[in-house]
């Protein structure tokens with residue numbers, strides 16, 4: 287009869303251990319009983335970059351990279367992109383179930399009544415240099431919000447927690463738009479609570495002298511769909527940062543600032559910018575075969591940006607939705623000439639053995655930058671556009687962590703590779719005196 291256990295024999299001692307398996311997983315803490323001597327620390331797992339370590343049990347988002355599946359709370363991303371809204375998805379991620387119509391209405395009302403920020407936030411943002419990167423402004427301002435809501439540190443008080451979750455989801459578009467307007471030297475625009483979440487964001491970005499900004503319906507919906515697609519992606523770098531920072535029980539503003547900092551990095555939130563640079567460098571569909579050849583001959587030196595993914599070894603399901611969305615957006619904005627190069631690049635790469643063998647398919651970033659560019663967003667603003675919806679995913683994961691009795695402050699171990707104990711030399715200079723007498 288098969289048993290749900292793993293038997294390990296330690297060849298150093300000849301001892302055998304039987305570890306329970308749950309959900310195809312062993313607890314690495316169970317390895318600690320494996321020792322050579324009684325006073326040994328016990329065996330650990332070594333897993334740089336957590337390539338094969340589950341840090342939590344989560345019921346929020348499922349990714350099956352081999353099959354190209356992404357689901358929020360069990361609902362396929364393709365269906366959500368077609369039939370849901372970003373705010374409904376945020377509710378779903380946080381509460382686990384779709385809202386009823388009445389629940390959705392009060393959720394939307396609730397978010398809408400928290401879109402304004404304290405007037406002092408304006409002077410805070412105005413303190414940044416005129417050319418400050420909008421993502422640097424965004425993440426600093428989110429962190430600064432913790433000083434406006436000091437009670438947010440009561441993270442175990444569920445009412446306080448939810449109030450600050452709502453504030454964060456509602457205020458990130460306002461802060462994002464302010465970071466954009468500051469970088470452009472434009473006056474800030476107050477939220478228009480008559481508009482949808484995406485429509486209000488477009489208004490805060492675009493409104494100039496007109497008394498009321500009316501967003502284009504296609505662009506408003508396209509942005510909302512992009513927000514749905516980016517809302518959560520399970521334990522990626524920024525979400526793991528959110529959980530790790532949050533595990534110290536810091537307030538959610540500081541934890542979202544930490545997660546935003548992780549997203550800021552080019553390996554995480556910045557790849558769509560790199561795709562645009564690559565497509566511009568290729569310049570014409572006639573140059574695509576030569577470019578693909580150079581990528582293949584570059585043996586990893588030169589990459590096809592927007593292709594390949596650590597988890598997806600199939601077509602990224604978000605990329606499929608974005609490709610369709612791009613056509614709709616370009617009907618309004620005019621065709622982005624780089625789209626033809628992107629389509630040709632995808633066509634050639636997907637027929638090529640090099641990419642087939644390595645399971646390299648377009649990822650979410652392959653087409654998203656083209657849409658953002660066509661909608662008039664500058665490239666250094668793309669990561670901020672990613673952070674707006676990801677805030678709801680970060681917060682859902684943070685709430686799940688706080689309610690998980692197995693979670694503690696995140697504290698990985700290390701394998702120490704430094705010097706063995708050594709003593710400071712008896713006679714030598716006094717470093718502090720040296721510093722003081724300079």
Ligand code: COA
Nearest residue numbers: 557581585586589590591592593594595596644646649651
């Ligand atoms: N273009 C060309 N070759 C690529 C490639 C790409 N975009 N991505 C991976 N490869 C190749 C690697 O050179 C490697 O080839 P080898 O086996 O001959 O050495 C093989 O495919 C496996 O790649 P590896 O780097 O081990 O995969 P990974 O899971 O560590 O990396 C990414 C995943 C996303 C970092 C990587 O695919 C990449 O850099 N893509 C481009 C950047 C990008 O679009 N990032 C956004 C991700 S959402």
